[in-house]
Amino acid sequence: MNRTFKASVVENKKLINNHYLITLNPAVKIRKPKPGNFFMVAVDTGLDPLLKRPFSVHRWIDGNFQLLYRVVGKGTKILSEKKPGNVLDILGPLGKGFPAPKKNRQVILVAGGLGVAPVFSMAENIKNRAPLLFYGTKTKKSLLLIDEFRSLGIDPTVSTDDGSFGTKGNIINVLKRYLTRNSLPVTRYVLYACGPEVMLHALSHLATEYKLKGYIAMEQNMACGIGTCLGCVVKTRKGHKRVCKEGPVFPIEEIVWD
Amino acid sequence: MNRTFKASVVENKKLINNHYLITLNPAVKIRKPKPGNFFMVAVDTGLDPLLKRPFSVHRWIDGNFQLLYRVVGKGTKILSEKKPGNVLDILGPLGKGFPAPKKNRQVILVAGGLGVAPVFSMAENIKNRAPLLFYGTKTKKSLLLIDEFRSLGIDPTVSTDDGSFGTKGNIINVLKRYLTRNSLPVTRYVLYACGPEVMLHALSHLATEYKLKGYIAMEQNMACGIGTCLGCVVKTRKGHKRVCKEGPVFPIEEIVWD
Amino acid sequence: MPKKKNIDLKVQIGKLKLKNPVMTASGTFGYGDEYAEFVDLNTLGAIVVKGLSLKPKQGNPPPRIVETPSGMLNAIGLQNIGINSFIKKKMPFLRECKTRVIANFFGDTIDEYVKAAEKLSSVNGIDALEMNISCPNKQSGWIIFGTDPKVTYKVISAVRNSTNLPLIVKLSPNVTDISHMARVAEDAGADALSLINTLSGMAVDIQTRKPKLANITGGLSGPAIKPVAIRMVWECSKKVNIPIIGMGGIISSDDAIEFLIAGASAVAIGTANFIHPGITAEIIKGIRNYMSSKGISSVKEISGSIKC
Amino acid sequence: MPKKKNIDLKVQIGKLKLKNPVMTASGTFGYGDEYAEFVDLNTLGAIVVKGLSLKPKQGNPPPRIVETPSGMLNAIGLQNIGINSFIKKKMPFLRECKTRVIANFFGDTIDEYVKAAEKLSSVNGIDALEMNISCPNKQSGWIIFGTDPKVTYKVISAVRNSTNLPLIVKLSPNVTDISHMARVAEDAGADALSLINTLSGMAVDIQTRKPKLANITGGLSGPAIKPVAIRMVWECSKKVNIPIIGMGGIISSDDAIEFLIAGASAVAIGTANFIHPGITAEIIKGIRNYMSSKGISSVKEISGSIKC
């Protein structure tokens, strides 16, 4: 199955300020993406913007897929203006997704901001494993998918920077407190996280401190999405690795932070 | 009244193969364009295509205006994909339109191909002067507006390159034959023409030969449309003149052909 | 961050004081008058007029412009009405504008440069000169003045000695080491540098197999060249002590601010005027908003503030 | 015009015979394998691999790429697996492809260039070498090999003397007179020229005031640079007798044909591979259609057919 295809917009819905959920219908049958996989999306037909934009798969529903995105620059702005019927050029699914958790592990999902998009996809996949979810955002208004998580049987532990919902403060501290209060041996936990760099960085400190294992999804500017431009590398203990190819999901201990 | 404005697409209708009629509704009240005036249209919001595209005003209907255009390159392709509700950035009306014909003159309108767009606008304006229309196209299928001309009381004399409608051959020859068969003194005629360069060139030869006066609408690549880039000049007997400012309509004898 | 109330947009280019750092790029704003309908000219930092020569010039035959991806090529061929007509027909209007007027000029020979500079220097209402050295030099086989350091030095010092007005030298970007040319210009007495002029480029019609411009090659401008321009401003600002006017592809206040951060003291808006005739005023507003939201009181604090 | 049936796409670059003029540009096609899914590699004129050095290179820290209007800046820093790993891990696959394999390489010193060339020349399945001289020269203060004619001549002749393979020299476009550099390369023994490499550029984040690339500056590629590339191909093709491989912003067969008309004998597709991984095959098809519709039987007739 070719990974270059066209997909038409089924729906492009504003969820909250600047956040959109787009549903795409591929013109051909495509591979089913795994949680943590991503698609490169050409938001327009001209030569500006030039490059495709990477977005994590959020949901896969009967051959259609959904992306959850935030308007941050010109590409996402243009994407937000797309209407049902518009057709987009897409490449994917790409990258290495989240590996399945080993048996007997207590899965801890950690989402920061829009990192919730792929984390939800993972949650859906392993809902029968009763994962825990730690989810932090700036403020109550930017919380997404709470009902959807609940309908998977997951009750999110939430924190907001301004305290407008859940605990006030950052979610890694909330997770830390949870771990200190809990008696399970750390080897029983496994982390699956996606969020802003500062959150992942803090999580990696926590993981080192508590000797936790787990996986994080990284972001980096991308040109090709298929491993050839070498543009998207991150520093790892084994040298530069490509987010689009060896990632976006990496074992948490592998990443070297500046 | 500012000549930079936004207009929303009311309708964007394919007339025949590659030819479209777009109806635009300005967001603010704009100056009423004259026949021969043109608008610069930004077909998209990105930086490619970069420049606005020039289009002659075709019709003005109660504050809305229509452009008649052909898909020839990337800008017009994108324009043809616009849907009702899409909003375009526009500059205009621009340029010098066709001057009103002097009293007692027999107006001869000459249109080649899509040159019919502004010629129709002129015809509408002076329909009470019983103008003659000579209209040439490649083939019967590319003839436009025949009914509309008739409803103005004008019965077009048509030629097609392939003879599929009207006389076979080019319209300037048809006009020439008409003139040779007619007894009106040449000073009674005045030409108003728009069409491909080769047609206008041939018309200017005819005008010289028959000492006919008249006006032709020229085209040239444009950047600004308001006279500042000096990009759109044509050679005239008085040096380079700007199509966007001194034109697009020029006295026929003024243009110097290579 | 607290929103600032007192925003100081004033900048100084040599002796020349501007109310704000936003100027127009030569050749893209005519002689100012055509734009009066779209932007309040009094709000501009300066108007730089279309390049002038001693005698009027017809310029190149058409076609003179062609669009390219996020850019355009032009080969106007420096068409202009000549200095005399400019003084007579355009200066009366420009003198009334509450902004600085900068006369861009050029010549075919060093002598023509000097004469043009002298003539323009005596005109009431011209606040500074910008000399365009991206023009072919008749005396050395029509090689561009601005690409041979020795010729560059010679023509600039000659002009320097013939005017007391602030002298801005507009460098050609089509060189191996722009910072070297910048130093040459500084040594020769330039009060400021404008960069960049257009990149030399070309386009071919694959149907006719003819160049799309009658002149064959032309100058590439617009957003496409911005990364090259930013790099050159940055390189030069590290090497010279005179102020730099940055230009090349500015289409928004973000772009203008990028040039300032990279090392420019002021910016000029070119091709963007063709696309949005009111863009200059919007860019001034955008710089003000940026400063306000960041709590920056003087635009001078932005210039060269890049953190490498 | 009658539609042609017999379309001959074959071209020759020095001794190197290609089945068609469409190659991949170094650094944009990896070592070929990643693209096998998107394009039948056997249909390509040649695969030019990512630039190789004697020892593996880590390259620059991220961020390494940033989009610009109709273009992108990259500062990969020549990350590569090194010649030994390339031979062991990548050549077995490439040897099986029914296309030409061109090894792009570079060094920090003339000696490294020579050693790399020698090593690559002994490898079964490598059909030609492309030397990238847009790299800093350790021995002369990290100034680019390709910007100083004397150094350029020296490094090319040294490599020339150490290989019998067709030697393609990839010129740096960041010079005042590209046609002079082209003649220098020809004199030094190059069998063909590749042009252009990326233009030096830069972008700054106005929020953080930091360069958007960790390396500060990077190379500009993509459609934005096409007009500069076309102009350089045209200028050089008038001055040298060796064939030119044109590249810089090709995104369609129309672009490729434009390069051929301007004077290129073959073309290379770079940044476009990132956007449409199957683009190379489409461009070959497009050239064929153009020839068919124009009644052109050999692609060689197109090369340099510009009418000025």
Ligand SMILES: Cc1cc2nc3c(=O)[nH]c(=O)nc-3n(C[C@H](O)[C@H](O)[C@H](O)COP(=O)(O)OP(=O)(O)OC[C@H]3O[C@@H](n4cnc5c(N)ncnc54)[C@H](O)[C@@H]3O)c2cc1C
């Ligand atoms: C593997 C991966 C998955 C992602 N998943 C999502 C998602 O599910 N939802 C979502 O909203 N965003 C996601 N992002 C981030 C998203 O790709 C960027 O927000 C988007 O590319 C910004 O484009 P722009 O044109 O609006 O912004 P601009 O700032 O105008 O973009 C300029 C350039 O920078 C690149 N860029 C900017 N920000 C990022 C970023 N954070 N990561 C990578 N490239 C960037 C763009 O692709 C473009 O090339 C993901 C990124 C990666 C790498």
Ligand SMILES: Cc1cc2nc3c(=O)[nH]c(=O)nc-3n(C[C@H](O)[C@H](O)[C@H](O)COP(=O)(O)OP(=O)(O)OC[C@H]3O[C@@H](n4cnc5c(N)ncnc54)[C@H](O)[C@@H]3O)c2cc1C
């Ligand atoms: C005063 C005037 C009035 C016009 N009126 C009409 C009209 O009513 N209907 C219509 O279909 N066309 C009209 N044209 C031509 C129209 O502007 C071009 O067909 C259009 O710009 C092509 O854009 P593109 O992006 O599709 O083509 P491309 O070839 O991709 O355009 C590339 C560049 O060339 C310019 N260009 C290409 N062809 C022309 C041309 N013939 N004239 C000027 N610039 C050109 C474009 O504006 C653009 O900058 C008019 C032109 C002028 C100057």
Ligand SMILES: Cc1cc2nc3c(=O)[nH]c(=O)nc-3n(C[C@H](O)[C@H](O)[C@H](O)COP(=O)(O)O)c2cc1C
């Ligand atoms: C149509 C046109 C005409 C120009 N004429 C001149 C000129 O007469 N003198 C000059 O110094 N620069 C001239 N320039 C160069 C601009 O002033 C400016 O340096 C260049 O276009 C880059 O800026 P931009 O990308 O914002 O347009 C001209 C540019 C264009 C596009």
Ligand SMILES: Cc1cc2nc3c(=O)[nH]c(=O)nc-3n(C[C@H](O)[C@H](O)[C@H](O)COP(=O)(O)O)c2cc1C
């Ligand atoms: C990400 C990237 C990596 C590149 N790496 C190399 C390289 O290793 N060696 C080289 O000679 N050129 C390299 N280039 C330059 C290209 O081969 C090509 O000359 C340039 O990108 C212009 O072509 P384009 O506009 O089609 O991309 C690289 C370009 C890009 C974009």
Ligand code: FES
């Ligand atoms: S995006 Fe090109 S290697 Fe990852």
Ligand code: FES
């Ligand atoms: S289009 Fe700029 S002067 Fe006419």
